[in-house]
Amino acid sequence: MIEVVMAAGYGSVRRFNDHIKQVYGRAPGTLRKRSTTNQTGGLVITLPYREPFDFNALLTFFAARAIPSVEQVTGDE
Numbered sequence: 642m643i644e645v646v647m648a649a650g651y652g653s654v655r656r657f658n659d660h661i662k663q664v665y666g667r668a669p670g671t672l673r674k675r676s677t678t679n680q681t682g683g684l685v686i687t688l689p690y691r692e693p694f695d696f697n698a699l700l701t702f703f704a705a706r707a708i709p710s711v712e713q714v715t716g717d718e
Contacts, residue, residue, distance in 0.1 A: 664689060 643654060651657040661669045696717075704714035 646654050646657040649657070651660070658669055661667075661672070665672060700714050700717065703712070707713055
């Protein structure tokens, strides 16, 4: 975990933990214990972003590379 945190540019695990707590309102350990799923049982992940962001281009990219029966892009999700 420390290697991932450092590679992401946080500089310390404490900064990473503080950022996760600020964004999600819970400590990383709490997030691991309690997953959030949608109605079909899929994992829901919310990622912050900054404008400008070409969401449609990203969906097109993911749709072209989706693994059948594992990933799917439908409409705007």
